[in-house]
Amino acid sequence: MRILHTSDWHLGQHFMGKTREAEHRAFLAWLLEQVRVQAVDTVLVAGDIFDTGAPPSYARELYNQFVVELRQTGAELVILGGNHDSVAMLGESKTLLAQLGTRVIPGVGIDLHEQLLVLNRRDGSPGAVLCAIPFIRPRDVLQSQAGQSAQAKQTSLQQAIQEHYRSLYELAEARREAHGGGLPIIATGHLTTVGASASESVREIYVGALEAFPTNAFPPAAYIALGHIHKPQKVGGLEHIRYCGSPIPLSFDEARQQKEVLLVELTAAGLAAVTALPVPRFQPxxxxxxxxxxxxxxxxxxxxxxxxxxxxxxxxxxxxxxxxxxxxxxxxxxxxxxxxxxxxxxxxxxxxxxxxxxxxxxxxxxxxxxxxxxxxxxxxxxxxxxxxxxxxxxxxxxxxxxxxx
Structure with a gap:
């Protein structure tokens, strides 16, 4: 199975008085071409589709147009909410987009099963089980307790997020067994991890212990597709835990970065290969x-x-x-x-x-x-x-x- 891992589009970004519309339009056209050329089964967007919770109309139009055009390629689309995204705004079209082969997970809900997806190959056969985890807000997984110190709150939050991953992974294992046991399990996340190199356009979304979510807190998934950090990188040098980065530079300190999306190939045995597809520079x-x-x-x-x-x-x-x-x-x-x-x-x-x-x-x-x-x-x-x-x-x-x- 082939998955195209991308994230942090930030559609609608207002950059020092300049719109990024032309760049985003060119990128999405290029991405559609890669889906066709590489025979991709699923496009996975790991958060921050939009730059703000109330994006301009042209940004919403680009998003909707991409959903329609991707449908014509035969690939599925999975959208995860990020810290820049509005849960309500992404969720309002969730049911409608499901009719177009797009599954949207805007935020963490009460029912864990809503974040458990079976990804299909182009021929309709199951290809992988996905723990589709968007950006996790503290109120999603943790109840504040009176008298806790700031450090205790951060430790509790890290443990709660780790528990969320563990619980969902157990459900994924059960779903895999229900399909005969031959499907790889993959996961997503929108957070900062240990050793991740950020840029000035990245807003730190956790403080204290959660500025560096430890890699050993993730479940033993075959591949973990991360978003939030705009520089493409392996986490801790691990091949299977990756940030794909943003597709366009979102600040001047990203100007020298080679932007990319990741083509992830999976088999029943797990991760087979990860190939970086360099994104052209659409605006000098x-x-x-x-x-x-x-x-x-x-x-x-x-x-x-x-x-x-x-x-x-x-x-x-x-x-x-x-x-x-x-x-x-x-x-x-x-x-x-x-x-x-x-x-x-x-x-x-x-x-x-x-x-x-x-x-x-x-x-x-x-x-x-x-x-x-x-x-x-x-x-x-x-x-x-x-x-x-x-x-x-x-x-x-x-x-x-x-x-x-």
Missing amino acids: LIALRGSLDELRQQIAEAAALGSAAQPVWLEVQVGGDDYLSDLQPRIAAFCEGLPVEVLRIRRERGTAQAGLQRQAQETLDELSAEEVFDQRLAQETLEAQQQQRLRGLYRQVLGELEGEA
């Missing part, structure tokens, strides 16, 4: 760093990758501590007549004075909520451990607010 995105003299040359070189119809999007980070009141006009002069657009200008973090100067140049439109918090935190005299804890608590609040959207 480059982060530049250096002195003004160096940036002049770098911008000219970057322009070679763009065109009048599709200019290169740039982030420019200026090194050095010298304050220049006319920094933006100077950068604009370097770009004049070239097919480039500078979306963000940053000063290299150095002295406190340079930090204050950078803040004077930046506006709230250029900063994420976490960047605003980090800048405010930098003004306090705190130990590194205290800063890390405050960042963790702040990210937890952001995650909970997003979950309520």
Whole structure:
């Protein structure tokens, strides 16, 4: 059986004043072609279909169009909710999409059997049993107890998530036996695991112990398809536990990453092979760093990758501590007549004075909520451990607010 593992589409992302619609449209067309060429049986999307809980109409249109067009290829589609997704919004079309060969698991429900799926091959025969686990919110699996310390709450949450995986895996084993015992069991997840390398666009969704969910807490599935981390990677070097990453760069620090989806081949004996399918770059995105003299040359070189119809999007980070009141006009002069657009200008973090100067140049439109918090935190005299804890608590609040959207 062949499964195409993808995640973190973030349809509808608003990126520094730019829409990603054209990139997402091109990616989905490319993905459909891979399904046909590779004779894929099931496309598995491990969370964060949308960038927000209330995506723009064009993002919903792309989603619905993909469901219809994938149906024509003969492949199944499984959609898992992520921390960016609204459980209610994904769930509202669940019954309708089931008629088009798409199964949606927007969130963790009361009935475990709703997360237990048998995946079929193109000929209709069973090919695998799936523990379809979306993003798990604390309220889904844990009841808060008065008097618990923060660390105790995090430990309880980790144990509750581990128990959820264990219980569902036991049901999967029973389902496998009911089908004669010849089906591999696979699982999904939308979380951060031990050793995972994240990027600035990834919102940490757990704090404390759950910033690093241990790999030994997963059940012994043949393959575990993970989402949430945007950089493709094996977890702990293990072949069968993988993040496929996002299909397009969602922040400038992802600009150098080779994005990919994973073709997973399974047999009755388990995992046979995992093949990375590189995703083409549909929009040039480059982060530049250096002195003004160096940036002049770098911008000219970057322009070679763009065109009048599709200019290169740039982030420019200026090194050095010298304050220049006319920094933006100077950068604009370097770009004049070239097919480039500078979306963000940053000063290299150095002295406190340079930090204050950078803040004077930046506006709230250029900063994420976490960047605003980090800048405010930098003004306090705190130990590194205290800063890390405050960042963790702040990210937890952001995650909970997003979950309520």
